[in-house]
Amino acid sequence: MKILVSYFLIFIFFLPCFCIAQKHDTLSVIKINASKPNTVVLSSTPIQILNTTNPYLTNSVSVADAVKHFAGVNVKDYGGIGGLKTIDVRSLGATHTGFLYDGIAISSAQAGLIDFGKFSLDNVYQIELQNSGPSEILSTARAFSYSSLLVLKTKLAAEKIFTENRLDVKMQKGSFGYVTPSLFIQKKINEICTASIGAMYRSAAGDYPFKSYEINKARQRRTNSDIKDYRVEADVAWSLKNESKINFKSYLHDSKRELPGAIVFFNTSGNQRLNDREFFLQASWKKKLSKMGEFLISTKYQKDKTYYLDPSYPNNLGRLENEFHLQELYFSTVYAYNISKVFKVSFSADVINNRLNRTDIFAKDFPKPNRISLLNNLAFKYKRKQVEFTGNLLVTNINEKVTLGIEAKKITAFSESIALIFQPIKKLPLRSRFFYKHIFRAPTFNELYYTNFGNTNLRPEYADQYNIGLAFEKNRFYFLDKFSITSDVYYNYIKDKILAVPRANLFQWSAQNIGKTSIKGLDFALHIHVKEWKKLLVKTDLAYTFQQAQDVTKQASPLYKTQLPYTPKQSGSATIGLQYKKASVNYNLLFSTLRYRNGDPIFENLLQPWSSTDFSFSYNLREKYPAQYKIIFELNNIFNKQYEIIKFYPMPLINYRLTLQLSLKNKTKSI
Numbered sequence: 001m002k003i004l005v006s007y008f009l010i011f012i013f014f015l016p017c018f019c020i021a022q023k024h025d026t027l028s029v030i031k032i033n034a035s036k037p038n039t040v041v042l043s044s045t046p047i048q049i050l051n052t053t054n055p056y057l058t059n060s061v062s063v064a065d066a067v068k069h070f071a072g073v074n075v076k077d078y079g080g081i082g083g084l085k086t087i088d089v090r091s092l093g094a095t096h097t098g099f100l101y102d103g104i105a106i107s108s109a110q111a112g113l114i115d116f117g118k119f120s121l122d123n124v125y126q127i128e129l130q131n132s133g134p135s136e137i138l139s140t141a142r143a144f145s146y147s148s149l150l151v152l153k154t155k156l157a158a159e160k161i162f163t164e165n166r167l168d169v170k171m172q173k174g175s176f177g178y179v180t181p182s183l184f185i186q187k188k189i190n191e192i193c194t195a196s197i198g199a200m201y202r203s204a205a206g207d208y209p210f211k212s213y214e215i216n217k218a219r220q221r222r223t224n225s226d227i228k229d230y231r232v233e234a235d236v237a238w239s240l241k242n243e244s245k246i247n248f249k250s251y252l253h254d255s256k257r258e259l260p261g262a263i264v265f266f267n268t269s270g271n272q273r274l275n276d277r278e279f280f281l282q283a284s285w286k287k288k289l290s291k292m293g294e295f296l297i298s299t300k301y302q303k304d305k306t307y308y309l310d311p312s313y314p315n316n317l318g319r320l321e322n323e324f325h326l327q328e329l330y331f332s333t334v335y336a337y338n339i340s341k342v343f344k345v346s347f348s349a350d351v352i353n354n355r356l357n358r359t360d361i362f363a364k365d366f367p368k369p370n371r372i373s374l375l376n377n378l379a380f381k382y383k384r385k386q387v388e389f390t391g392n393l394l395v396t397n398i399n400e401k402v403t404l405g406i407e408a409k410k411i412t413a414f415s416e417s418i419a420l421i422f423q424p425i426k427k428l429p430l431r432s433r434f435f436y437k438h439i440f441r442a443p444t445f446n447e448l449y450y451t452n453f454g455n456t457n458l459r460p461e462y463a464d465q466y467n468i469g470l471a472f473e474k475n476r477f478y479f480l481d482k483f484s485i486t487s488d489v490y491y492n493y494i495k496d497k498i499l500a501v502p503r504a505n506l507f508q509w510s511a512q513n514i515g516k517t518s519i520k521g522l523d524f525a526l527h528i529h530v531k532e533w534k535k536l537l538v539k540t541d542l543a544y545t546f547q548q549a550q551d552v553t554k555q556a557s558p559l560y561k562t563q564l565p566y567t568p569k570q571s572g573s574a575t576i577g578l579q580y581k582k583a584s585v586n587y588n589l590l591f592s593t594l595r596y597r598n599g600d601p602i603f604e605n606l607l608q609p610w611s612s613t614d615f616s617f618s619y620n621l622r623e624k625y626p627a628q629y630k631i632i633f634e635l636n637n638i639f640n641k642q643y644e645i646i647k648f649y650p651m652p653l654i655n656y657r658l659t660l661q662l663s664l665k666n667k668t669k670s671i
Contacts, residue, residue, distance in 0.1 A: 085117030098146030177205030610643030
């Protein structure tokens with residue numbers, strides 16, 4: 001462990017020195033930027049993409065708001081800007097979705113899931129949802145260890161704007177006390193180095209109105225949903241000779257918020273508080289050794305602090321207090337080799353160390369788990385003009401130590417996947433694709449060690465994924481500038497699903513491997529871009545999901561073959577966007593059919609179907625280079641409908657957001 005720490009410190013502190021030393025060997029050359037083919041239809045596994053040209057991304061507050069428009073994604077939203085927001089892809093569970101931020105995973109060994117509501121989009125250039133795993137084999141072993149990946153790329157990571165000096169200033173004001181100023185600065189330091197820094201502050205009272213559940217639907221207000229948080233993020237990127245690139249990122253996010261409770265028994269609020277602080281440093285070095293080989297080295301240090309307080313918890317002290325400190329140290333190396341023009345292989349090895357400590361007054365018997373994970377992955381890609389065949393084999397070893405009590409069992413697991421895409425007719429841009437993946441996820445620290453809940457005998461969850469799909473894309477097609485359609489049918493099966501079940505009473509629960517889940521689904525996406533006509537542009541996007549996600553644990557159980565909690569059978573989105581000269585209008589619809597919450601499928605646990613319609617208008621006050629001014633007005637839930645995604649957590653009624661944005665750009669010489 002000491003060797004790993006020492007290597008990490010050496011790598012971080014000597015990285016800039018290495019880059020400076022290379023400067024005298026670097027000559028100015030002409031850089032030719034070529035756009036890559038659209039990976040949405042060329043990838044052997046389903047991929048969905050949002051970038052800054054899409055209003056979903058530019059008009060959303062957080063990552064969770066943007067990915068609601070992806071097919072197959074179920075966002076669990078507990079209401080308001082301060083409410084928890086998690087992402088479930090194809091009903092496999094939130095803990096099966098990986099999150100890559102500029103190529104390196106952000107994770108939580110404690111809870112296993114990420115609150116995507118706390119990740120701002122101010123510095124984000126593109127979001128990708130990759131089913132099965134990464135689309136490139138020059139990826140870390142950790143990236144192959146998830147059932148699906150949500151990939152975020154920041155502005156500096158986008159090569160199209162790498163050589164720009166830019167200043168972006170944004171101010172947002174909205175309903176319920178929402179105020180968010182943000183700043184982004186990017187500067188080309190010299191011929192090989194570009195740096196950027198972004199900062200954001202967000203404040204909201206969150207006291208939105210809703211219709212009462214008890215008092216004849218009288219209007220009431222949330223009173224415990226405020227949030228104050230800030231984010232500071234700094235990036236440095238070096239582009240050296242021989243296609244060598246180094247990226248360094250530092251990130252700090254601090255949040256203080258109240259957690260809105262369920263609206264039950266005339267209770268309109270809660271009094272729980274949650275304070276989060278997340279800090280990490282990460283670096284990566286990608287270099288092409290020759291025409292045949294290239295490597296990628298990545299490293300990261302992450303430190304999270306979580307403080308939770310429930311001053312009304314029914315115990316002897318009359319309160320529940322949790323203060324956790326989670327640390328992660330991560331190192332990865334990948335080497336890819338081109339055996340021939342059509343066949344490529346890669347090998348990656350990752351080391352992950354997670355440590356969890358608890359420091360509140362209830363921490364006397366906490367075991368302080370220390371987990372070391374070793375991941376080794378072998379991947380290959382065979383690609384010709386009309387066919388692509390990929391696959392990988394992942395070997396995972398997990399070992400844990402505790403200072404008190406019984407430690408979890410060692411885990412050694414093998415995971416594999418294969419994927420195929422082919423174009424039957426050369427002149428017809430129609431492609432068929434198939435993938436299979438066998439993967440697992442280890443129990444989290446909370447599931448293993450949490451007081452009166454944990455179970456160190458838990459086994460990993462295992463998931464099998466099958467997918468068959470069609471993808472069609474045609475550019476300049478009659479009166480259309482772009483037409484693409486994708487459709488995927490899939491089947492997922494989970495065994496040894498980890499579920500929380502009551503023990504002696506409703507206040508004492510434990511985690512057990514008792515679950516089995518069968519998921520049959522269909523994802524459909526359609527994108528239509530009409531050719532420009534008299535400076536008028538029209539874009540339409542549709543996404544639809546059908547899922548039959550059933551509990552198949554026990555035939556004698558009343559829940560046997562019932563739909564999984566909070567999983568609608570049908571959901572989707574529809575958007576139409578119009579742009580004329582400097583103005584653009586976007587109309588968006590999100591919908592979901594009925595769902596049941598946890599428990600028996602009875603009327604009391606039923607959640608009614610819901611839909612939400614949003615409208616946005618933007619106008620470029622000035623488009624000429626180098627200064628650009630833009631105003632955006634958004635009106636959300638324009639029909640003022642009362643709905644809930646989680647039972648007894650009402651969502652806001654009609655609300656607005658006004659954005660003023662200034663961008664200053666200064667192009668520099670390409671490198």
